[in-house]
Amino acid sequence: MKLKTLTLATVTALGVASTVNAANSEIRFDGFPDFDSSLKVLLPDFEKETGIKVDYLMNNHGDHHTKLTTNLATGSGAGDVIVVDVEKIGPFVASGGLVNLSENYGADKYAESFAPYAWAQGKGADGDVYGMPVDLGPGVMYYRTDVFEKAGIDLNEAIKDWDSYIKAGEELKKKDVYLIASAADVAQAIIFTTVPEGEGLYFDKDGNPVVTSERFVHAFEVAKEIRDKGLDARILAWSNEWYEGFRNGTFATQLSGAWLLGHLNNWIAPETAGNWGVSHLPDGIYGSWGGSFLSIPTQSKHQDEAWKLIEYMTTKRDIQLKHFETIAAFPANTTTYDDDLFQEEVAFLGGQKARLLFADVAKNIKPVAPAKGDHVARSIILENALMEVLDEGKDIETALKEAERMIKRRTRNL
Known part of the structure; x- marks a missing residue:
């Protein structure tokens, strides 16, 4: 404080x-x-x-x-x-x-x-x-340019779609580097950036939860594949292990908002300047983070x-x-x-003109109206249901159906 x-x-x-x-x-x-x-x-x-x-x-x-x-x-x-x-x-x-x-x-x-x-x-x-x-928070992917180069990974190929991203992770694993800190971040990216028109993050226009829809199933499936293949470091954001991971090159990519640049440069890992680049999110998705x-x-x-x-x-x-x-x-x-x-070139990102990329993402983000139950649904989906799937092997459809029931119960009187 x-x-x-x-x-x-x-x-x-x-x-x-x-x-x-x-x-x-x-x-x-x-x-x-x-x-x-x-x-x-x-x-x-x-x-x-x-x-x-x-x-x-x-x-x-x-x-x-x-x-x-x-x-x-x-x-x-x-x-x-x-x-x-x-x-x-x-x-x-x-x-x-x-x-x-x-x-x-x-x-x-x-x-x-x-x-x-x-x-x-x-x-x-x-x-x-x-x-x-x-x-x-234009959604982007930060990546270790030095690690990608040593592993012989082409960035544009790696972000073509989620299968390509996972394939890059398999190559990184051979070099004893994780693809990402937590597979949960991939699920969050998909949930946040593929919202159908007329829907909110977790509810439709009438206030009904949409968490059993294909968007959530797909997000959980991709994250689970990353976890099952041992491609994520199982490190949660904003932990000491997360900070150390950036400093030590434990993981090669991080999906986040453009704002992560300020944290990396100012206090998390300033000594890694020049070893980072930033790109669009995988699978051609645009969204706010x-x-x-x-x-x-x-x-x-x-x-x-x-x-x-x-x-x-x-x-x-x-x-x-x-x-x-x-x-x-x-x-x-x-x-x-x-x-x-x-x-202007951004020195921390090896001279990349990253702000132009941020602006491109920002201009392509579609409005998603917030709902008063979003904070409840987010906690149930990302902190409970997703973790049960990733950490305990719970069936995806079962986890989402249970989450839907819990969201309905906890938002009834909001």
Whole structure:
């Protein structure tokens, strides 16, 4: 946990008049790493321009959202601006604990400046905006260029389809390298990126779960084949083993959002710079893998100041670009996409012009409307049913049918 505070003297030194009433111009930003790296760069100018001091409180991704769930339920303890992951925006909006940004601040005037699918995800059932998109998660595959070269694997062949991807994994296994940290990531990629038109991630337009459909069966089958052939390292994301795997080259690929670049470069494995490349996901799929929103809890005592920070971070082109440059958080604001920054080579990726690839993916992602039961369904499918199939050998159709029953029961009163 980290709390950063600027004193009034510091604010004054930045050029803000000393007559600023500190009690009325202090707000707190609650988020998760690597937002702190970005805030260190963005906040000095914001504080200088507005006289609003910003403290920030960072918790790891899971703890941050657990804490916010409690804060919104009890009506106290949340910051004035909160970061909400795309997987949580639906239930958080449905909780009624977030400020209506359309009604209170005219947020809709910015609609045309944002990726349509992300803008739709920040809306409530009433069609109003409760979360402003701050960054997107274009789905990509990071891969070890040095390992692929030594194994004689052609990248374009490896990502042609899932059979080719698995075949590449079999070649890597001969070199004592795993294809991926966890087969579960492959299942997640397929589930997230092959949503039929009119469906949500886990529910149809009428709120019925669709988790026994071919999309989920296929996702589980591909993941199970990878596991059965011993091609994954059985390492879960955000664990110490995962970090070490990136540093040591334990696995050769990782399916993720574009944002993983910032984590790899800034703190997970900076010493591996030059040994990585990034590509489209296998099987020609396009989809979102993560993404963040900025919201204001209704419990905030400084909502106007909070909105100024949200506006600053989401609607200003140069700020969105700086956020992108600092932590590889891909801009939600599409007015940035013609900037020269996208043409620059990324040193960590061996000079690849990776941002052009990120933009191509972002432009091809189709909107998937969030549902208030998504967080429940995600937990049941990815943390329970999938693990039973991969770790315990449970029959796929049986696992999905049981998951469907559990989802219906647990979302009945949402």
